[in-house]
Amino acid sequence: MALMIRVTKPEGFGNIQLEEVPIPTITANQIRVKTDTTLISRGSELFRRYIREEAVSPSIMGYSLTGTVDEIGAEVTGYHVGARVMVVAPHAQYVIAEPNDTDGRVAHIFDDVSFEEGTFLPLATSAVAWADSSGVKAGDTVIVLGQGLVGSLMMQVMRGYHPARIITVDALPFRCEMSSKLGADTAVNATTEDPVQAVHRLTDGKGADLVIDCVGGYAGVKSFAQAQEMTRRMGTLQLIALYQQEPLPLDSSKMMSKRLVAGILTEAPRSQIAARALRKIQNGDIRAAEMITHRFHYTEAKAAFDLLWNSPGDALGVLIKWQ
Numbered sequence: 151m152a153l154m155i156r157v158t159k160p161e162g163f164g165n166i167q168l169e170e171v172p173i174p175t176i177t178a179n180q181i182r183v184k185t186d187t188t189l190i191s192r193g194s195e196l197f198r199r200y201i202r203e204e205a206v207s208p209s210i211m212g213y214s215l216t217g218t219v220d221e222i223g224a225e226v227t228g229y230h231v232g233a234r235v236m237v238v239a240p241h242a243q244y245v246i247a248e249p250n251d252t253d254g255r256v257a258h259i260f261d262d263v264s265f266e267e268g269t270f271l272p273l274a275t276s277a278v279a280w281a282d283s284s285g286v287k288a289g290d291t292v293i294v295l296g297q298g299l300v301g302s303l304m305m306q307v308m309r310g311y312h313p314a315r316i317i318t319v320d321a322l323p324f325r326c327e328m329s330s331k332l333g334a335d336t337a338v339n340a341t342t343e344d345p346v347q348a349v350h351r352l353t354d355g356k357g358a359d360l361v362i363d364c365v366g367g368y369a370g371v372k373s374f375a376q377a378q379e380m381t382r383r384m385g386t387l388q389l390i391a392l393y394q395q396e397p398l399p400l401d402s403s404k405m406m407s408k409r410l411v412a413g414i415l416t417e418a419p420r421s422q423i424a425a426r427a428l429r430k431i432q433n434g435d436i437r438a439a440e441m442i443t444h445r446f447h448y449t450e451a452k453a454a455f456d457l458l459w460n461s462p463g464d465a466l467g468v469l470i471k472w473q
Contacts, residue, residue: 151174151441153172153173153243154171154173154242154243155169155170156168156240157169157208157242157448157451158208159202159208159211160205161186161203161240162203163206164459167449168449173243174244174246174268175221176222177293178224179225180226180246181235181246181249181251182219182221182246182247183215183217183218183219183235183239183245183246184218184244185215185217185242185243185244185245186218186265186471187242187295187469187470187472188214188215188470189214189269189270189468189469190211190454190469191239191273191298191299191300192458192462193367194392195455196214196347196367196459197366197367197393197395198393199211200459201459209240210240211241211357211367212268213238213239214240214269214270214273215237215239215242215245216234216237216259217234217245217265218223219231222325223389229249229258233258233259234258234366235257236254236259236268236272237256238255238335241388243448247396248279252419252421252422253420254421255420257421259271260428261414262432263428263432264439266442266445266469267431267438268437268469269417269469270303270422270438271427271428271429273300274301274303274427274430274431274438275286275301275424276414276421277304277306278422278423278427278430279396279416279418280304280307280362280390280414281304281307282311282416283384283414284360284362284386284411285411286313286359289315290311290313290358291358291360292316292360292362293317293318293358293362293377293380294308294316294318295315295318295319295335295345295361295362295363295377296319296324296363296364296366296373296391297320297325297334297364299441299466300390300391301318301365302332303447304330304334306332306436306437306470307400307436308362312364313359316335316337317337317352318324318334318336318338319337319348319349320338320339321339321340325466328361328466332441334348335460338352345376346376349380353382357379357382357385358380358381359380359382359385360381360384361377361386362388362390363388365391366392366393367392367394367395368408369389370393370398374394374400375401377389378405378408381408382388383408384407384408384409385408386408387408387409388410388411388412438467442467443467444468444469445468445471446470446471447463447466448472451470454470
């Protein structure tokens, strides 16, 4: 029986390991993909998996994979052996996928989009859907709180909606630098300047038309409180971040005459949104290649996760290579 390697998280905080298991077999409606590259998300994979004491199912260890189709079910159409694809799937040498016309969990990758760039497609798809849901208008002043993967992608996607300016906020100097490099008009370092005061200074005391909160994890509690103060009267606060580990403080006095949008509200098929996101990666509206800071061989998977947990100020896009 042929075997493969996959990433697991047995019982214990940060207990990232590798496990040898049989290579999966497919049904008539499935394809099998040989992995080239996977992307680690600091938000969902660390704050919902890495930090937990209990074991985590290998099926949710990872969500963004690129590679080539190496086997096709008898009833599958539209794919061929050797096709370059993105699959929403865990970190593993081989994965199974079931192509669907609407859910966007499997997508062809253009020849001029690298496997590494293609791993950003699931998050980029969400960023486009979040942007569509935000109500942003041309000429708006937009604040994006947090410049991790999600915040950086939101900032880049927002440029396509023609705001007057985009101001980003982060507490890590490296992410502020990356934000400016990737297109923010102004990047506020929250460790050197109070971000609420900075936003009011930059908006002549009015606040922003749209504030997008992308600060997940423990810091997200404070960020959400600050976002309410940054949003102008009749403006919109969009909450994207998750995994704060405790309830978020909603201050009714600060949210009067303002809108709160949570996550994705568009009903467009995800496959259509994914196609738009892929074109943004292809044409450089999303500069995925420049977001990559680290590459690890799959045998170093634990080191990759540990880096993101221990040194978030040094990393942005962290990839695992399987070839």
